[in-house]
Amino acid sequence: MTDGGVTMIDGRTKGVPxxxxxxxxxxxxxxxxxxxREDMTLPLAVLKDAALAHNGQxxxxxxxxxxxxxxxxxxxxxxxxxxDRQLSDGAWGMTLATAQQVRVAREAGIxxxxxxxxxxxxxxxxxxxxxxxxxxxxxxxxLVDSIDGVERLLARLREVSPGRPLQVxxxxxxxxxxxxxxxxxxxxxxxxxxxxxxxxxTLRGVEGYEGMVRGDGDQDRDAAILAYLDRIVAVxxxxxxxxxxxxxxxxxxxxxxxxxxxxxxxxxxxxxxxETLVLLRSGCYLTHDSDSYAVMFEQVRSRMxxxxxxxxxPAAALEVWAYVQSRPQPxxxxxxxxxxxxxxxxxxxxxxxxxxPGHHGAPVEAPRGLVVTELNDQHAHVSIPERVDLRVGDMxxxxxxxxxxxxxxxxxxxxxxxxxxxxxxxxxxx
Numbered sequence: 001m002t003d004g005g006v007t008m009i010d011g012r013t014k015g016v017p018x019x020x021x022x023x024x025x026x027x028x029x030x031x032x033x034x035x036x037r038e039d040m041t042l043p044l045a046v047l048k049d050a051a052l053a054h055n056g057q058x059x060x061x062x063x064x065x066x067x068x069x070x071x072x073x074x075x076x077x078x079x080x081x082x083x084d085r086q087l088s089d090g091a092w093g094m095t096l097a098t099a100q101q102v103r104v105a106r107e108a109g110i111x112x113x114x115x116x117x118x119x120x121x122x123x124x125x126x127x128x129x130x131x132x133x134x135x136x137x138x139x140x141x142x143l144v145d146s147i148d149g150v151e152r153l154l155a156r157l158r159e160v161s162p163g164r165p166l167q168v169x170x171x172x173x174x175x176x177x178x179x180x181x182x183x184x185x186x187x188x189x190x191x192x193x194x195x196x197x198x199x200x201x202t203l204r205g206v207e208g209y210e211g212m213v214r215g216d217g218d219q220d221r222d223a224a225i226l227a228y229l230d231r232i233v234a235v236x237x238x239x240x241x242x243x244x245x246x247x248x249x250x251x252x253x254x255x256x257x258x259x260x261x262x263x264x265x266x267x268x269x270x271x272x273x274x275e276t277l278v279l280l281r282s283g284c285y286l287t288h289d290s291d292s293y294a295v296m297f298e299q300v301r302s303r304m305x306x307x308x309x310x311x312x313x314p315a316a317a318l319e320v321w322a323y324v325q326s327r328p329q330p331x332x333x334x335x336x337x338x339x340x341x342x343x344x345x346x347x348x349x350x351x352x353x354x355x356x357p358g359h360h361g362a363p364v365e366a367p368r369g370l371v372v373t374e375l376n377d378q379h380a381h382v383s384i385p386e387r388v389d390l391r392v393g394d395m396x397x398x399x400x401x402x403x404x405x406x407x408x409x410x411x412x413x414x415x416x417x418x419x420x421x422x423x424x425x426x427x428x429x430x
Contacts, residue, residue, distance in 0.1 A: 001120065007023070007026075007410055009028070014108065014410060015041055017025045028424065028425045034422065035321060036357070043337040045096075045342075045414065046318075046414050048319070053076045054312070056086065057313060062260075062307065065306060066264035067278070069157055071088050071093040073093045074281070076097065076407065077286070078408070078429045080107075080427070083284075086260060092279065093110070093114060094112070095115075095116050097117050099123065099124035102293055111138055111221075115128075125157070128140060129156075129162040133370075139167075139320075143171040144168045144171065144194065145181050146190060147189065149190075150193040153168075153201060165199050165201055166201050167246070168202070168204065169205040169206060169207040170194070170205075170207070173207075174228055176214070177213070181235075188238050191203055191235070191239045192428075204245065204246060207253040208231075209254060210229060210255070210263060211259065213225045220302070222262070226266055229267060233252065236252055236322045237270070247268070249274075250277070253281060254281070255279075256281065256282060261303055264280065288314040289316055290401065292402055297313050319353070320397070321396070322341075322395070322396055323335065323394070324391060324392050325392060330386040332383060334379050335396055338378040339376065342380075343403070344375050345402060349380065350372070352400075353396065363397065367390065372398070407428055412426070412428075413425065
C-alpha cells in the first residue's frame with residue numbers, strides 16, 4: 001500500500017475501478033471521479049466534506065461554551081488525516097487505546113496523547129519510554145487503577161527510564177464496568193502509590209468513562225452518571241488535599257460521545273483550590289451518525305438547551321453506498337453491501353438516499369418503508385413496500401449507527417463534496 005512512504009492505491013482497493021493501475025492516494029482528487037456517475041465501484045464508504053467541517057466547528061463552539069478541552073478518541077477513525085483535521089479544529093491532543101494506536105499517531109507527528117487505558121507489558125512500556133526519551137515535546141498520559149499496576153510500571157521504568165516522569169491519571173471505575181478503582185478509598189491509595197513512585201511517575205489527574213455506567217431508564221441512568229462524575233471530583237479533591245498531584249493543571253477527564261454535556265457541566269464545577277483542566281474525549285462527533293448518536297444528541301439538547309444557541313447540531317458525515325442487485329420478491333431487495341462493509345453492532349444501517357443513474361439529477365430521500373432486516377458478509381436484506389419502484393442498478397446510501405465499526409472495515413474512505421465528486425481520501429490503520 002505504500003511506495004517510498006507514499007500511500008499507493010489501485011484497482012484492488014475497495015471502491016477504486018478494477019482496471020486502475022497504482023497511483024498516489026493524494027492524487028485521487030485529480031481523477032475527476034464522481035460517485036453518482038458510477039465512476040467508483042460499490043459498496044463505497046464516503047465522508048461528506050461539508051459535514052466534517054460543520055461538526056468540527058460545532059464542537060469548537062461547544063468547547064468554548066463550556067470552557068473545556070478535547071482530546072478526541074482516535075480509535076473511532078484510526079485515520080491520521082482525520083486526527084490532523086481534529087487538531088486543526090482546536091483539539092488539545094488525541095486519545096488512543098493501545099500501543100499500536102499510539103505508534104500510528106506518533107508516526108503522524110501527534111505530540112500530545114492520552115492513552116485512555118493501562119500501559120501494560122514490556123513492549124508497550126519500552127516503546128513509550130523510548131518516545132519520551134527521544135522527544136522532549138512528547139506529552140503522554142496513561143491510566144492506573146491498582147497498586148500492582150503502579151509497581152509494574154515502576155519496575156520497568158527503572159530499567160528503561162525516559163529521563164522524566166511518566167504522567168498518569170487514577171482511573172475511577174464502576175461496579176460491573178471495565179477497568180478502574182471500584183471504591184474511592186482504593187483510588188486514593190493508588191494515588192499515594194504514584195506519589196511514592198516519584199520521580200519515575202507523576203500524578204496528573206483523575207479519569208473515568210461514564211458510558212459504562214448503567215441505570216434503570218434514562219432518568220436513573222443520568223442520576224447514576226452524575227454520581228459517578230461526583231466520585232471523580234471527590235477523589236481529585238482528596239488527592240489535592242493530600243498534595244499528591246505533580247506540577248501542572250489537575251486533569252479531570254471523562255466524556256464519550258453520548259454524555260459529554262453532563263461531563264462538561266459536572267467536572268467543570270469542581271473546586272480543588274488549584275488549576276484544573278476538564279478534558280473531554282468524544283470521538284464520534286466528527287462523523288456523527290444516522291441512528292444511535294443522532295438519538296443521543298437529542299438527549300443532549302434536552303439536558304442542555306444552551307446547545308441550541310450553537311447552531312444546527314452535528315450532521316451525519318459518513319455514508320455507505322450500494323447498488324440494488326436483486327429484487328427476488330416484491331417485498332424485498334438485496335443490496336451489494338454487508339457485514340464486511342458496514343457497522344451493525346449498534347443497530348442496522350438506515351437507508352437514507354436513493355439515486356437512479358440516468359433518471360435522478362441528484363440523490364433524493366429514500367422511499368419510506370425501507371428497512372434493513374439482515375446482513376450477510378456481502379449482502380444486505382431490505383424489506384420494501386411492494387408499491388416502491390426500486391430497481392436493479394439503483395443506488396442506495398445507507399446511514400450508519402456507531403461509526404467506529406464502519407471505519408474499521410475500510411483501508412481507504414473517500415471524501416466527497418456536495419455533488420459527490422471525490423475530492424480526497426483518507427486511510428485507516430486498524
